[in-house]
Structure formats: structure tokens, C-alpha cells
Amino acid sequence: MAGKPKLHYTKGRGKMESIRWLLAAAGVEFEEEFIETKEDLEKLRNDGVLLFQQVPMVEMDGMKMVQTRAILSYIAAKYNLYGKDLKERAWIDMYVEGTTDLMGMIMYLPFQPADTKEKNLALIIERATTRYFPVYEKALKDHGQDYLVGNKLSWADVHLLEAILMVEECKPDVLSAFPLLQAFKGRISNIPTIKKFLQPGSQRKPPIDEKFVAVVRKIFNI
Amino acid sequence: MAGKPKLHYTKGRGKMESIRWLLAAAGVEFEEEFIETKEDLEKLRNDGVLLFQQVPMVEMDGMKMVQTRAILSYIAAKYNLYGKDLKERAWIDMYVEGTTDLMGMIMYLPFQPADTKEKNLALIIERATTRYFPVYEKALKDHGQNYLVGNKLSWADVHLLEAILMVEECKPDVLSAFPLLQAFKGRISNIPTIKKFLQPGSQRKPPTDEKFVAVVRKIFNI
Numbered sequence: 001m002a003g004k005p006k007l008h009y010t011k012g013r014g015k016m017e018s019i020r021w022l023l024a025a026a027g028v029e030f031e032e033e034f035i036e037t038k039e040d041l042e043k044l045r046n047d048g049v050l051l052f053q054q055v056p057m058v059e060m061d062g063m064k065m066v067q068t069r070a071i072l073s074y075i076a077a078k079y080n081l082y083g084k085d086l087k088e089r090a091w092i093d094m095y096v097e098g099t100t101d102l103m104g105m106i107m108y109l110p111f112q113p114a115d116t117k118e119k120n121l122a123l124i125i126e127r128a129t130t131r132y133f134p135v136y137e138k139a140l141k142d143h144g145q146d147y148l149v150g151n152k153l154s155w156a157d158v159h160l161l162e163a164i165l166m167v168e169e170c171k172p173d174v175l176s177a178f179p180l181l182q183a184f185k186g187r188i189s190n191i192p193t194i195k196k197f198l199q200p201g202s203q204r205k206p207p208i209d210e211k212f213v214a215v216v217r218k219i220f221n222i
Numbered sequence: 223m224a225g226k227p228k229l230h231y232t233k234g235r236g237k238m239e240s241i242r243w244l245l246a247a248a249g250v251e252f253e254e255e256f257i258e259t260k261e262d263l264e265k266l267r268n269d270g271v272l273l274f275q276q277v278p279m280v281e282m283d284g285m286k287m288v289q290t291r292a293i294l295s296y297i298a299a300k301y302n303l304y305g306k307d308l309k310e311r312a313w314i315d316m317y318v319e320g321t322t323d324l325m326g327m328i329m330y331l332p333f334q335p336a337d338t339k340e341k342n343l344a345l346i347i348e349r350a351t352t353r354y355f356p357v358y359e360k361a362l363k364d365h366g367q368n369y370l371v372g373n374k375l376s377w378a379d380v381h382l383l384e385a386i387l388m389v390e391e392c393k394p395d396v397l398s399a400f401p402l403l404q405a406f407k408g409r410i411s412n413i414p415t416i417k418k419f420l421q422p423g424s425q426r427k428p429p430t431d432e433k434f435v436a437v438v439r440k441i442f443n444i
Contacts, residue, residue, distance in 0.1 A: 052320050052353055063312065069291065070315035077308050086299055090285065093292035098274050131274055 005030040005060040008044060010219060012212055013205045014107065015068045016056045018100075018162060020204065022072055024197035025158040026079035032203065038219050072096075076155035088150045095136070095148055095156040099163040102132045106166050110213045111222070121170060128167045133178050136160055140180040146187055153191065161188045169207055227252040227282040230266060232441060234434055235427045236329060237290045238278045240322075240384060242426065244294055246419035247380040248301035254425065260441050294318075298377035310372045317358070317370055317378040321385040324354045328388050332435045333444070343392060350389045355400050358382055362402040368409055375413065383410045391429055 005023060009016035011034045023030050035041050035055065045053050051066045058065045061078075065071045076082040076092070083089045105124045112120050139148055148156040164185050167174050175182050189198060197204055208216075216222070227245060231238035233256045245252050257263050257277065267275050273288045280287045283300075287293045298304040298314070305311045327346045334342055361370055370378040386407050389396050397404050411420060419426055430438070438444070 051316060051357055052323070061309070063309070065312060065316065067316045067319035070312055070319055073295075073315055074308065074312045077311070086296065087283070087285070089299070090287060090292055090296045093295055094273060094287065094289045097289035097292055101274070135273055 003031075004028075005058055007032045008035065008049075008057040008059075009055050010035050010216060011205065012208050012216065014056075014208075014216070017205055018103070018159060019056060019058060019068065019071055019075070021158055021162045021197065022075050022081070022155060024203070025153075025191070025194050026075065026081060027193045028075075028079065030203070035219060036215075038221070041219055069100075072155065081153065081155045081158070083150050083154055084152075088154075091149045092154050092156040095139075096159050098132055098135060099156075099159045102128060103163050103166055106170065110208050110210070111217075124167070125171050125174065128174060129177065132163075133175070133181060136184075137178045137180050140184060146184075153188075157184075157188055158194070161185060161194070225253075226250075227280055229254045230257065230271075230279040230281075231277050232257050232438060233427065234430050234438065236278075236430075236438070239427055240325070240381060241278060241280060241290065241293055241297070243380055243384045243419065244297050244303070244377060246425070247375075247413070247416050248297065248303060249415045250297075250301065252425070257441060258437075260443070263441055291322075294377065303375065303377045303380070305372050305376055306374075310376075313371045314376050314378040317361070318381050320354055320357060321378075321381045324350060325385050325388055328392065332430045332432070333439075346389070347393050347396060350396060351399065354385075355397070355403060358406075359400045359402050362406060368406075375410075379406075379410055380416070383407060383416070 005028065007016060007019065007030055009032070020030075035044070041055070044050050044055070044057070049064050050057055051064070054066060056066065056068055056071060058071050060071075060074075065074065073082070083092050102124075105120070105127065109117065109120055109124065136148065143151075145151045147153055148160065161184075164175065164181065175185065188194060196202060227250065229238060229241065229252055231254070242252075257266070263277070266272050266277070266279070271286050272279055273286070276288060278288065278290055278293060280293050282293075282296075287296065295304070305314050324346070327342070327349065331339065331342055331346065358370065365373075367373045369375055370382065383406075386397065386403065397407065410416060418424060
């Protein structure tokens with residue numbers, strides 16, 4: 001019998017956080033092995049378990065999976081969070097790529113030069129409120145359903161909630177002009193598996209602080 | 223009856239080139255509408271046909287698809303280039319993400335500051351020969367088959383050929399230590415649809431030159 005998926009990454013959010021969210025939403029228990037030093041990462045590389053010498057890596061179903069999108073797509077398909085046909089999958093992919101771009105901006109923010117932070121933060125808020133959130137607000141408005149695609153919970157919904165909460169950490173009232181997204185946030189947050197993940201003590205990771213930025217820089221030599 | 227897919231992008235490779243490759247490999251004829259000025263891009267945005275105000279955009283099967291990966295996944299699945307099951311799809315995704323990262327480095331090279339070009343080019347060759355090509359060489363060696371996944375042509379093979387040719391444009395003898403990739407290159411290049419795409423007069427785009435870099439900078443304001 002297969003064991004639980006095992007996640008290899010740092011103790012921070014980074015590129016693994018969306019994977020934690022999706023597994024949690026799907027009700028899948030998982031283990032984590034944390035990379036805390038440069039040597040930990042070197043060991044994984046020397047053991048030959050990282051296909052492209054990079055993390056995230058997730059041991060799952062007999063595979064050592066790498067590449068965030070490949071891992072997420074696999075989990076989504078396996079746990080029926082990827083729509084019912086090719087077209088629904090296409091819409092989920094489009095929506096997820098949008099939230100990936102938005103969350104990517106936030107992920108890199110702490111690593112930007114200090115004198116660019118204010119400008120980059122402003123750009124994140126601008127993009128969130130003029131490029132991304134309007135798309136999801138309109139999608140919900142147009143079909144009037146509870147979920148983004150196919151009237152059923154999918155990866156796109158989980159990813160959007162993750163993105164909303166991340167942007168709110170930058171600007172708490174960022175959803176003020178988006179009533180449907182506010183309702184969406186409440187609804188999806190209340191799904192039992194997700195509600196559990198949002199509670200203290202879960203495997204959800206906190207936002208990155210300056211101290212951890214230094215740790216990450218050392219581990220990945222950046 | 224549905225018309226041909228219609229691609230909206232500049233006349234250059236950029237993020238659309240992998241889509242051109244995949245459609246061509248699948249034997250799908252497509253039309254292209256080129257963005258030549260800033261005004262052309264503004265018009266698409268004002269017409270409301272770009273979900274996130276970005277290109278690539280591909281009109282296909284009644285959708286205005288955006289986000290490169292979403293478009294490529296859809297084409298791969300529709301034309302049976304995505305493996306036979308979830309695990310094969312996972313491997314194809316992993317391999318494609320690797321070649322995407324490699325080709326991404328090359329795509330951005332002409333847009334880097336001139337004084338970093340030499341260093342970045344060296345990094346591309348290093349990554350190609352120590353991180354990426356060894357993985358695909360080993361995959362072919364381990365199973366001894368003609369294609370990367372499932373003993374059948376897939377998106378992963380098309381994408382790898384595209385990447386190989388792109389790196390060879392940077393360093394013509396880059397495959398010298400990879401005999402199986404050399405054979406792979408010959409084999410996949412000879413597939414009739416791909417052979418046709420590699421001939422002059424096809425919709426394949428040339429490498430970006432300095433003049434075109436200036437055009438792209440103007441169109442996208444970068």
C-alpha cells in the first residue's frame with residue numbers, strides 16, 4: 001500500500017505552498033522533509049533524486065515528481081479537481097496560470113532589492129485589482145455558480161483562494177470592489193478540508209520574513 | 223465546421239513558438255495575425271479578447287485561449303500527444319517543464335543588458351549540458367526506445383527537439399557528448415509533419431535579432 005506523499009522543500013511557502021494547499025483541499029495527508037541548510041539540498045542532489053537538481057520534489061505513487069506545475073496537474077487529475085473534459089481542463093489551466101503569475105510576483109517580492117519593494121508592491125496590487133481579480137469576478141458573475149469551472153470545486157478554486165489570501169496579506173481590503181470574490185472566499189474557506197488547512201497547527205506555512213529570506217538565499221545560493 | 227486555429231502574437235518566436243511547433247507536429251494548419259505595433263496590442267486589449275491582457279492568444283474550438291501552458295496542454299491532449307494515462311502525462315509534464323526552463327533562458331537572452339550576455343550565454347550552455355540534456359539522454363538510454371515517454375511520439379519529444387535546435391543556434395556542437403540525443407534529433411526531425419515545419423517557407427520563425435528586440439520592446443513597453 002502506498003504511503004503518504006512526501007514533500008521535499010524548505011520550511012517556507014515558496015513554490016511548494018500551492019502543492020500543500022491542493023493536497024490539503026483534496027483531503028490527502030502528506031509528510032514533509034525540510035531542507036534547512038545548503039548541505040541538505042546538496043545531499044538530495046548527490047542522492048540523484050532531483051530530476052533537474054531542483055525542488056519542489058514530491059515522492060508520490062512510486063515517482064519522485066519535480067516541477068511544480070507537473071506535480072499540481074497530477075494531483076488535480078488524480079483527485080478529480082481538473083474538470084470533466086478537455087475544455088473544462090483548459091479553463092482551469094488558464095485560470096491557474098493567471099493566479100500563478102500573480103502569486104509569483106508576491107513570492108519574489110522579499111527577494112527584490114529594498115529600494116524597489118514599494119514600487120513592486122504597488123504593481124502587485126495594481127495587477128491584482130485591474131488584471132486578475134476582475135477576470136475571476138466576471139467569471140463568477142457570468143455563470144452565477146459557486147465555483148469557477150463546471151459548477152464543481154476544482155484546482156482553479158483552491159488556487160484562487162490561495163492567491164486572494166496572499167494578496168490580502170499585502171493589502172487587507174484588496175477585495176473591497178469584488179463582492180463575488182468576497183463571497184467566494186467565504187464559501188471556499190468553509191469547505192471542511194480547506195477550513196482545516198486554514199486553522200493553526202496545519203501544514204500551511206506563514207509568510208516569509210527577513211530572517212527566512214537570508215536562510216533561503218544561503219540554501220539556494222541566490 | 224470549425225476554422226483553423228488563429229494565433230495572435232508578434233512575428234517572432236517568443237512564447238508562441240512552442241505552440242507553432244506543436245500544432246505543426248500534430249499536422250494542424252493554422253493562421254496567424256501579427257502584432258506589429260503597440261497599437262495592435264492595444265486594440266486586442268480594448269476588444270476584450272485577451273483574458274489577462276496578454277498574448278499568446280489562440281482562437282481555437284470556440285475559445286480565445288491564453289496562457290502558453292494552457293494552450294499547449296490543450297493541443298497535446300486533443301491531438302493525442304499527451305500519453306495514455308495520468309502517469310505518462312506526469313512524465314511528459316516534467317520533461318516539458320525542463321525544456322521550458324531551458325528555452326526560457328534563451329528567449330530572454332537578447333533582452334538582457336549587453337554586459338551580461340556573455341555570462342548568461344555561458345550559463346545557458348552549462349545548464350543545457352549539465353542539468354537538462356543529461357536527463358533526456360538518460361531517459362532514452364534507460365528504456366532504449368525512440369521516444370521519451372510511452373514508446374510513442376508525445377509533446378515532450380517535440381518540445382525537446384525545439385530546445386535542442388535552439389541551443390545549437392547558441393553552440394552548434396552542444397550535442398557532442400550526447401549520442402542518443404543526436405540520434406533522437408535526426409529521428410524526430412524526419413517525422414513528415416516536423417520535417418515540413420523545418421523547411422524554408424514554413425511558419426517557423428527565425429531567431430530574434432537586435433532590430434526585432436527593439437520592435438518587441440516598443441510593443442510590450444519593456
